Amino acid sequence: MNKELLLTAGIHLLVAIVILGFILFVVMYMIWGLRRIMGFMQVRIGPNRLGWQGLLQTPADALKLLQKEDVIPKGADRWLFTIAPIIVFVPAYMVYVVMPFGDGLIAKDLNIGILYVSAITSIAVIGIVIAGWASNNKWSLLGAFRAAAQLVAYEVPMILALCVPVIFAGSLRMGGIIEAQEGGWFTNWFIFRGYGIPALAFLIYMAAGLAEVNHIPFDIMEAESELVAGFNVEYSGMKFALFFLEEFAAAFTICAIAVTLFFGGWHAPFPFLGENLTGIAKMAVSLFWFLAKTAVFVFVLMWIRATWPRVRVDQLMNFGWKVMIPMGLFILLAAGTVVTLGWVKL
Amino acid sequence: MRKNRSLFYEIIYTFISLAKGMAVTFVNMWRKKVTLMYPEKRWELPDNYRGIPTLPTDPATGKDKCLACGSCARVCPEQIITIEHEVGEDKKRRLKEFKIDVSRCMFCGLCTEACPTKGLAMSHHYELTSFTKEEMVYNLEKLHELGGQFPAEPEPENTGEDSDKQDEKAVGGEK
CATH class of the missing domain: 1.20.5 (Single alpha-helices involved in coiled-coils or other helix-helix interfaces)
Structure with a gap:
């Protein structure tokens, strides 16, 4: 025992x-x-x-x-200053518990997978607020305020968008959502089904996701040209590395979740590309497809980063409250209607 | 943007312009890069490039063309050229030492213009860093070495330019 x-x-x-x-x-x-x-x-x-x-x-x-030397500024709250990077990094790490890397390659297929993801990822912002507060620096504090405001504006449309594939799949489980997109052909992926409703949900999810991980069009909390580096101005050495690690791990998570929910997870786009295998070979091929699809989205994220300018704070808030949330509610209603009336084959 | 556009037009226009921006960066990704891998690859210098002034040697005699007249030292705005000369048995001035303090040279080229024999020429040598201030003072030997050689059949008008080409080869070979 x-x-x-x-x-x-x-x-x-x-x-x-x-x-x-x-x-x-x-x-x-x-x-x-x-x-x-x-x-x-x-x-x-x-x-x-x-x-x-x-x-x-x-x-x-x-x-x-x-x-590097680990500098803790004079007047900083030492204890909070030290735990803030940990609070930021640990949730980004914990999300990977439900990450479906491949067929059978999932640490724990929780029955509330999606809920777990959206709940855990929003903890990171608490760490960011703590970091901004504990640094005793006005730039950091402004960055932290912006982070808090941004989270409130973007968490809601993100969860509304996440509800759409959940309604289509009838499951909160990552494995269940991937099973619902099974069938071998890429036309079974949610993005190509349901009269374009999941496609719209995907766009809202990506926009909100970019805001969630402080990615370029919405990186107002660390806006270099206004706030120096936002909440992590005072951080150096390994603590800074943890923030950096979190940022990129979260960006990968956003892409991986998008792949799982809308692009068939680890399923191959065509049945002859590894859908009929079993055992280890299936695992390896499904891992390959998952990573390949995610890599495409990671590339798009970098592409966006190299192209678009940063939005202003008021533009971000307007976009979040006046555009994203009504659109999120609309697609949620549409998805519910379509599924309840049985207009889509599930 | 013109005035009196509807909100929907602006929304659509925003998305179109975002897509246009993405297209621009994607096209640029495949363009030839402007970065030069510096120590391995080098710029193609124009013939009239002004590196430090040097004393190229004549391949026929193995000597430079300096008369030790001191015109360059007089015309130099920074007064960084020092010339020492000696008078030989045949009562001719001969160059003994020629020093240029490169750390203060501003590459104006007045010394090469003042030179009556065009023996002093602007080279293509631009890597002038050193660890000590003393190393920045180039003596006769160093100036000969950096200057390389004049072409085999020197033409008085464009020796400077031709010697520049020679310099580049000499500098490249040195590396």
């Missing part, structure tokens, strides 16, 4: 370490990819010296950050 308990704990610990390693790896190469892609779009080259095509640049930067 005791041995079994120990074994279970060991396996869970192993899974946790594997996921942490996966996050670190993905974030490192997302940062590298961001620098390269943005460089290419700005007709530059980007980092290409250290390692083949600059692949070792980010690990080297991470090592450098580890060695």
